[in-house]
Amino acid sequence: QVQLQESGPGLVKPSQTLSLTCTVSGGSISSGGYYWSWIRQHPGKGLEWIGYIYYSGSTYYNPSLKSRVTISVDTSKNQFSLKLSSVTAADTAVYYCARQNRLQPNPYFDYWGQGTLVTVSS
Amino acid sequence: SYELTQPLSVSVALGQTARITCGGNNIGSKNVHWYQQKPGQAPVLVIYRDSNRPSGIPERFSGSNSGNTATLTISRAQAGDEADYYCQVWDSSTKVVFGGGTKLTVL
Numbered sequence: 001q002v003q004l005q006e007s008g009p010g011l012v013k014p015s016q017t018l019s020l021t022c023t024v025s026g027g028s029i030s031s032g033g034y035y036w037s038w039i040r041q042h043p044g045k046g047l048e049w050i051g052y053i054y055y056s057g058s059t060y061y062n063p064s065l066k067s068r069v070t071i072s073v074d075t076s077k078n079q080f081s082l083k084l085s086s087v088t089a090a091d092t093a094v095y096y097c098a099r100q101n102r103l104q105p106n107p108y109f110d111y112w113g114q115g116t117l118v119t120v121s122s
Numbered sequence: 123s124y125e126l127t128q129p130l131s132v133s134v135a136l137g138q139t140a141r142i143t144c145g146g147n148n149i150g151s152k153n154v155h156w157y158q159q160k161p162g163q164a165p166v167l168v169i170y171r172d173s174n175r176p177s178g179i180p181e182r183f184s185g186s187n188s189g190n191t192a193t194l195t196i197s198r199a200q201a202g203d204e205a206d207y208y209c210q211v212w213d214s215s216t217k218v219v220f221g222g223g224t225k226l227t228v229l
Contacts, residue, residue, distance in 0.1 A: 047208055049218035060217055096164055106153035106212040112164040
């Protein structure tokens with residue numbers, strides 16, 4: 001059973017960089033066949049896709065966040081990470097990591113982490 | 123960019139049928155996936171590729187997709203079905219697109 005677990009600071013100061021890591025267990029990121037995504041949800045709001053990474057390191061980001069987002073992968077640790085720079089209070093949200101099967105023509109998210117709340121405040 | 127439109131809320135009487143729509147330009151040409159999210163929990167896939175149920179999802183959940191509207195149907199609605207529901211598609215340019223979400227209330 002694949003499991004994803006987010007980790008990182010729950011409080012980030014404005015203008016700083018938000019950093020989160022997703023640890024994958026029960027399966028290898030290096031096995032290929034999957035996109036590894038970050039998704040966020042502002043309090044009381046809907047889901048916003050941030051971007052994904054493939055095990056090779058290729059990425060695709062939501063154009064609305066592209067200028068501030070970096071997603072990286074560490075296959076040796078079976079982890080992938082999110083960095084969001086120059087954060088403001090508008091970046092306060094629950095951040096989820098999730099997996100999509102890229103071998104499907106229209107991939108869906110089959111596994112999700114439990115989510116982690118990140119608050120941006122001084 | 124591709125957009126998906128969902129009603130903010132849908133109400134259904136206990137034991138009746140709920141229908142949650144997801145509108146998009148020619149959405150019938152895409153595969154639509156549906157997620158259920160209960161308060162404080164991560165989303166859970168309930169329908170994939172328009173009408174397929176993952177293992178463990180009750181048969182009461184079904185989906186359809188045609189024209190400009192996809193529909194998630196929940197038959198014999200139960201109190202435990204109260205949740206937010208999100209549709210999602212894969213768009214060739216935008217990649218992942220979510221609908222705004224619909225809050226289902228079971229009366």
